[in-house]
Amino acid sequence: xxxxxxxxxxAVCPFPLxxxxxxxxxxxxxxxLIIGFDCTQATxxxxxxxxxxxxxxxxxxxxxxxxxxxxxxxxx
Amino acid sequence: MILTxxxxxxVLGYVLQRSRFCVTGAFRDLYMARSARYFIPFLLAIxxxxxxxxxxxxxxxxxxxxxxxxxxxxxxGGLLFGVGIIMAGGCATGTYYRAGxxxxxxxxxxxxxxxxxxxxxxxxxxxxxxxxxARTVGATTIQETLGVSVWVPxxxxxxxxxxxxxxxxxxxxxxxxxxxxxxxTGIGHYLADVAWNPWVGGVLLGLIAxxxxxxxxxxxxxxxxxxxxxxxxxxTFLTTGDVTLVDWSVMLVLGILLxxxxxxxLSGEFRWRVPDSATILRSAGGGVAMGVGAALAGGCTxxxxxxxxxxxxxxxxxxxxxxxLGTWGAAWFFLMRPQKAAxxxxxxxxxxxxx
Numbered sequence: 004x005x006x007x008x009x010x011x012x013x014a015v016c017p018f019p020l021x022x023x024x025x026x027x028x029x030x031x032x033x034x035x036l037i038i039g040f041d042c043t044q045a046t047x048x049x050x051x052x053x054x055x056x057x058x059x060x061x062x063x064x065x066x067x068x069x070x071x072x073x074x075x076x077x078x079x
Numbered sequence: 080m081i082l083t084x085x086x087x088x089x090v091l092g093y094v095l096q097r098s099r100f101c102v103t104g105a106f107r108d109l110y111m112a113r114s115a116r117y118f119i120p121f122l123l124a125i126x127x128x129x130x131x132x133x134x135x136x137x138x139x140x141x142x143x144x145x146x147x148x149x150x151x152x153x154x155x156g157g158l159l160f161g162v163g164i165i166m167a168g169g170c171a172t173g174t175y176y177r178a179g180x181x182x183x184x185x186x187x188x189x190x191x192x193x194x195x196x197x198x199x200x201x202x203x204x205x206x207x208x209x210x211x212x213a214r215t216v217g218a219t220t221i222q223e224t225l226g227v228s229v230w231v232p233x234x235x236x237x238x239x240x241x242x243x244x245x246x247x248x249x250x251x252x253x254x255x256x257x258x259x260x261x262x263x264t265g266i267g268h269y270l271a272d273v274a275w276n277p278w279v280g281g282v283l284l285g286l287i288a289x290x291x292x293x294x295x296x297x298x299x300x301x302x303x304x305x306x307x308x309x310x311x312x313x314x315t316f317l318t319t320g321d322v323t324l325v326d327w328s329v330m331l332v333l334g335i336l337l338x339x340x341x342x343x344x345l346s347g348e349f350r351w352r353v354p355d356s357a358t359i360l361r362s363a364g365g366g367v368a369m370g371v372g373a374a375l376a377g378g379c380t381x382x383x384x385x386x387x388x389x390x391x392x393x394x395x396x397x398x399x400x401x402x403x404l405g406t407w408g409a410a411w412f413f414l415m416r417p418q419k420a421a422x423x424x425x426x427x428x429x430x431x432x433x434x
Binding site: 016021029060 | 096099101104107108111116168177180181182184254255256257258259260262274343347348349350352353354355358414418429430431432433
């Protein structure tokens with residue numbers, strides 16, 4: 004299944020979440036969206052959004068100081 | 080003893096950073112995401128503080144004086160402040176703690192906020208602010224109008240918040256969000272690794288607000304948590320050298336920067352982060368609106384929406400509503416409207432196949 008990356012570094016909240024939602028709309032069920040971000044609050048809002056909208060979080064980890072990456076698989 | 084301000088500010092900054100507590104987000108998401116995940120914990124903080132303040136006032140430990148109500152200044156200032164915090168991406172405390180995390184955009188917002196609060200309070204527009212805030216009506220607090228004890232609104236509000244908390248806890252149940260892998264074990268895991276949930280943030284914020292009343296009163300300043308006046312005082316002190324301006328509240332806001340920096344550094348969440356020029360400009364504009372708005376309204380999301388509300392003053396609750404409406408209007412204008420336009424005109428965010 005295809006995977007796509009969305010780099011949001013430098014964007015402050017709520018923009019990483021807004022962009023992630025937008026990007027997700029272009030994907031098909033089962034596609035992976037790999038979101039890179041450096042807004043601390045998004046460590047809360049992105050996994051929360053995935054849980055609420057029924058997407059699976061395949062990976063979620065730090066990429067360095069104040070940098071994170073989350074891979075969200077689009078749910079049905 | 081103004082140094083207790085630095086200490087309590089540091090605790091506040093630490094708590095806000097670890098719990099990602101953002102009043103702007105709490106107000107904004109109530110409208111944009113129909114989510115009360117941070118809004119109800121914020122109400123809980125008000126209720127906890129209201130109970131503590133009423134008890135301590137009854138015991139004679141503190142003697143809070145609610146602000147006189149100047150409707151036009153409070154409504155106009157509150158709306159402007161609400162718009163400003165959406166543009167700046169955080170309220171006054173939010174901007175302080177994000178500055179401590181290394182966000183350059185927050186430093187820009189913070190500098191313009193403090194500068195314009197000083198312009199409005201101690202500078203050329205001081206007369207205007209004073210005149211606007213002097214147009215008061217007789218009523219000051221809800222309990223005064225009703226002719227009842229402060230415990231009546233305190234208990235009624237606390238009961239309402241308790242019901243809302245139960246509802247929100249039920250709503251949150253079953254929606255478990257994925258967490259980052261642990262990097263520390265033992266106590267370090269809780270202190271500087273795992274993010275604290277909004278309930279922890281709200282409860283601690285309420286307790287810190289109570290402690291602020293006690294410690295500030297002991298230092299000779301009759302007041303609770305406050306952000307705008309000390310920010311204006313810092314600017315005025317730095318430009319005039321008037322040391323009498325440096326009080327407990329100045330220490331408090333400096334403490335927030337320090338505490339948030341320590342929390343972020345220990346948790347691997349500190350890094351200087353430079354935004355694009357559009358974000359810098361928006362942050363600067365937001366800072367100006369925040370400084371002017373908070374000076375007119377007599378407080379920010381802390382001074383009014385958290386502290387004056389716990390005294391059940393009209394200034395507190397009217398400004399709470401005005402700030403919230405301001406954030407909703409600005410969220411529509413700056414966040415939702417461009418989204419809708421973008422969906423029609425602009426190509427969606429750039430995606431590239433991975434690997």
